[in-house]
Amino acid sequence: MRIVDIREKTVPLASNIQNAYINFSKMTASVVAIITDVKREGRPVVGFGFNSNGRYGASGLLRDRFIPRLQEAAPESLLNERGDNFDPHRVWDVLMMDEKPGGHGERSVAVGVLDMALWDVVAKIENKPLYQVLADTYHGGTADPSVFVYAAGGYYQPGKDVSALQKEMKHYLDLGYRHVKMKIGGASLAEDLRRIDAVLDVVGDGQALAVDANGRLDFPTALSYAQRLEPYGLLWFEEPGDPLDFRLQAMLGEYYPHAMATGENLFSHQDARNLIRYGGLRPDKDYLQFDCALSYGVVEYLRTLEMLSAHGWSARRCIPHGGHQLSLHLAAGLGLGGNESYPGIFQPFGGFADGYDVEDGYVRLPETPGIGFEHKAALYKLLRDLIM
Amino acid sequence: MRIVDIREKTVPLASNIQNAYINFSKMTASVVAIITDVKREGRPVVGFGFNSNGRYGASGLLRDRFIPRLQEAAPESLLNERGDNFDPHRVWDVLMMDEKPGGHGERSVAVGVLDMALWDVVAKIENKPLYQVLADTYHGGTADPSVFVYAAGGYYQPGKDVSALQKEMKHYLDLGYRHVKMKIGGASLAEDLRRIDAVLDVVGDGQALAVDANGRLDFPTALSYAQRLEPYGLLWFEEPGDPLDFRLQAMLGEYYPHAMATGENLFSHQDARNLIRYGGLRPDKDYLQFDCALSYGVVEYLRTLEMLSAHGWSARRCIPHGGHQLSLHLAAGLGLGGNESYPGIFQPFGGFADGYDVEDGYVRLPETPGIGFEHKAALYKLLRDLIM
Numbered sequence: 131m132r133i134v135d136i137r138e139k140t141v142p143l144a145s146n147i148q149n150a151y152i153n154f155s156k157m158t159a160s161v162v163a164i165i166t167d168v169k170r171e172g173r174p175v176v177g178f179g180f181n182s183n184g185r186y187g188a189s190g191l192l193r194d195r196f197i198p199r200l201q202e203a204a205p206e207s208l209l210n211e212r213g214d215n216f217d218p219h220r221v222w223d224v225l226m227m228d229e230k231p232g233g234h235g236e237r238s239v240a241v242g243v244l245d246m247a248l249w250d251v252v253a254k255i256e257n258k259p260l261y262q263v264l265a266d267t268y269h270g271g272t273a274d275p276s277v278f279v280y281a282a283g284g285y286y287q288p289g290k291d292v293s294a295l296q297k298e299m300k301h302y303l304d305l306g307y308r309h310v311k312m313k314i315g316g317a318s319l320a321e322d323l324r325r326i327d328a329v330l331d332v333v334g335d336g337q338a339l340a341v342d343a344n345g346r347l348d349f350p351t352a353l354s355y356a357q358r359l360e361p362y363g364l365l366w367f368e369e370p371g372d373p374l375d376f377r378l379q380a381m382l383g384e385y386y387p388h389a390m391a392t393g394e395n396l397f398s399h400q401d402a403r404n405l406i407r408y409g410g411l412r413p414d415k416d417y418l419q420f421d422c423a424l425s426y427g428v429v430e431y432l433r434t435l436e437m438l439s440a441h442g443w444s445a446r447r448c449i450p451h452g453g454h455q456l457s458l459h460l461a462a463g464l465g466l467g468g469n470e471s472y473p474g475i476f477q478p479f480g481g482f483a484d485g486y487d488v489e490d491g492y493v494r495l496p497e498t499p500g501i502g503f504e505h506k507a508a509l510y511k512l513l514r515d516l517i518m
Numbered sequence: 519m520r521i522v523d524i525r526e527k528t529v530p531l532a533s534n535i536q537n538a539y540i541n542f543s544k545m546t547a548s549v550v551a552i553i554t555d556v557k558r559e560g561r562p563v564v565g566f567g568f569n570s571n572g573r574y575g576a577s578g579l580l581r582d583r584f585i586p587r588l589q590e591a592a593p594e595s596l597l598n599e600r601g602d603n604f605d606p607h608r609v610w611d612v613l614m615m616d617e618k619p620g621g622h623g624e625r626s627v628a629v630g631v632l633d634m635a636l637w638d639v640v641a642k643i644e645n646k647p648l649y650q651v652l653a654d655t656y657h658g659g660t661a662d663p664s665v666f667v668y669a670a671g672g673y674y675q676p677g678k679d680v681s682a683l684q685k686e687m688k689h690y691l692d693l694g695y696r697h698v699k700m701k702i703g704g705a706s707l708a709e710d711l712r713r714i715d716a717v718l719d720v721v722g723d724g725q726a727l728a729v730d731a732n733g734r735l736d737f738p739t740a741l742s743y744a745q746r747l748e749p750y751g752l753l754w755f756e757e758p759g760d761p762l763d764f765r766l767q768a769m770l771g772e773y774y775p776h777a778m779a780t781g782e783n784l785f786s787h788q789d790a791r792n793l794i795r796y797g798g799l800r801p802d803k804d805y806l807q808f809d810c811a812l813s814y815g816v817v818e819y820l821r822t823l824e825m826l827s828a829h830g831w832s833a834r835r836c837i838p839h840g841g842h843q844l845s846l847h848l849a850a851g852l853g854l855g856g857n858e859s860y861p862g863i864f865q866p867f868g869g870f871a872d873g874y875d876v877e878d879g880y881v882r883l884p885e886t887p888g889i890g891f892e893h894k895a896a897l898y899k900l901l902r903d904l905i906m
Contacts, residue, residue: 193578231761236621345618375791
């Protein structure tokens with residue numbers, strides 16, 4: 131049992147949208163295919179992976195370091211003890227050989243992309259959907275039948291006025307979502323409040339709306355936002371300040387009584403642990419958004435969940451960033467609190483399996499083996515090109 | 519005044535050596551040349567940069583994101599207000615456009631390499647050695663005439679016994695160094711103590727020897743090392759545990775009374791701030807080893823120094839990792855405490871200008887404009903190939 135070939139390419143993930151920090155007009159993603167010599171229904175098992183939006187593709191790192199390490203490894207060093215499947219933990223150790231500790235960014239994307247493809251392979255070889263593999267291996271066999279999802283949008287865009295924002299949010303509700311998220315921090319506080327009021331006119335309750343400042347605000351500005359946001363009782367206030375400014379986060383938590391959310395820009399269990407140690411987050415209230423596809427994959431995510439458990443946090447507080455099918459499997463298989471979703475943006479990566487519509491804010495997963503990229507036609511077309 | 523061309527290539531930085539964490543047999547570095555339309559003595563001003571050892575070259579990131587951003591920028595957006603030189607701070611903003619906060623690794627190397635080349639350009643256009651430019655701009659005009667350096671070696675190598683280690687250290691003393699560093703944590707504590715005893719037989723005083731565990735040790739092991747190291751009164755005990763485990767660092771500081779050193783695997787001022795906030799380091803005793811060539815360059819290093827000053831730390835506590843000429847200029851021009859040096863390893867990058875020998879543990883810098891790579895023949899040969 132061995133890896134026959136690994137292919138990668140960079141694809142544009144460009145949209146003319148922006149958050150408070152960056153513009154996405156040149157955003158890219160890496161897609162990879164891991165081709166094995168294992169046959170299922172007469173065809174080689176192939177696993178696919180990609181990285182979620184926000185941090186660019188990792189093509190150079192994949193080509194220069196991480197794919198060669200896998201290709202040069204002794205095939206048996208990548209297998210589980212029974213030798214009947216690949217072992218993602220052993221593969222991870224091979225990928226990270228001769229990498230110094232600390233400095234978790236970019237390479238965490240390269241490893242995340244390969245890890246995604248490998249779990250797709252592993253579940254296909256086990257002939258189970260990935261969430262069931264994860265539940266069986268790490269969660270006592272119990273998977274959730276459906277996963278809470280929310281529609282992340284409300285980006286800043288040239289010419290996008292309040293009525294366009296309302297129309298966007300109405301569309302998400304029509305699609306079956308019950309919770310939405312919008313960007314803040316890229317305009318004045320007064321204008322953001324007008325945008326929030328307009329969205330609340332559509333979604334009704336403050337508990338149906340999360341707001342996301344994408345790490346843009348300094349402490350005084352974040353505090354002003356917090357004071358003005360408080361009466362709305364929003365679903366959560368996301369990433370008010372720099373993702374590594376744990377003191378800002380902790381201080382803000384002393385003044386903002388409702389839920390906050392952060393973590394999408396922390397890419398290792400060590401960084402996540404520092405957030406938990408120093409960020410003052412509240413395990414009964416706040417949300418953690420670590421995204422395995424940007425953070426060394428599922429193997430590292432399992433370490434993060436273990437660290438959270440040791441600190442008294444439930445996996446239910448985790449609602450990952452990224453809106454991809456892998457995190458949907460993690461949510462169902464490991465009992466997370468839900469998953470982000472980007473209906474209509476970051477295509478063809480945003481959204482889940484075709485024909486599995488969101489119903490009353492929840493989505494189900496297909497029963498096919500693997501992650502199920504084959505059930506998302508536009509995405510699968512792009513992934514399949516890698517192996518044609 | 520504009521950038522005419524930017525060239526980069528990846529070069530091997532391979533040695534058959536290892537620390538407690540990684541093997542260097544496949545290590546690489548990126549080298550870049552920034553070619554301008556400015557003429558000095560009839561020839562175009564060209565700046566060179568490279569990254570120091572430990573984190574691999576950044577070729578893919580340079581080619582995919584960072585070089586294109588510089589090339590696509592309006593030439594005047596890269597200049598200072600008078601328009602008579604490039605402005606590294608403005609260049610930095612262009613480089614980091616559309617980069618999300620957090621996740622500081624790899625891209626910090628790509629930016630560091632370009633920033634090094636740009637400061638070489640800036641000083642050549644000013645017709646001054648870089649340390650003088652830095653002193654004039656940020657340090658009241660006063661530069662140190664020479665810089666404290668120590669010889670970093672003592673790596674683990676196949677077949678290297680205690681007598682070879684002693685011979686290596688003796689060689690450093692013969693070269694003019696008065697302080698040396700060796701690796702620990704890659705063998706048993708008992709064996710490491712034998713190695714330390716052997717080196718002390720050569721260098722004499724514990725204050726002449728630093729030891730470096732490269733982030734390998736967990737807390738119980740680090741504590742055992744600290745207890746056994748204490749009687750030696752060493753120069754410092756470096757990176758005992760994971761570079762992001764600030765609690766380990768702080769706790770160890772409660773049990774180890776002598777100096778510790780860390781920071782080479784923190785690549786932003788935000789990460790450095792967390793070390794200062796949470797790591798329990800002692801401003802009268804400990805050393806900080808942030809390496810600008812791996813950490814977004816001099817522009818970010820200036821932010822780190824500002825942060826340190828705000829927390830009551832003197833720049834004299836900084837002795838950067840990396841052993842390169844840029845940090846030597848920072849040390850002389852900004853009043854740092856010294857610089858690492860790798861006599862004989864990581865060639866042709868390790869070491870300083872030819873003919874400027876270490877005297878009694880200090881080294882002087884050449885007076886030529888720029889960083890002075892032209893004074894290091896083996897390195898300059900490699901850099902010059904970029905522009906032939």
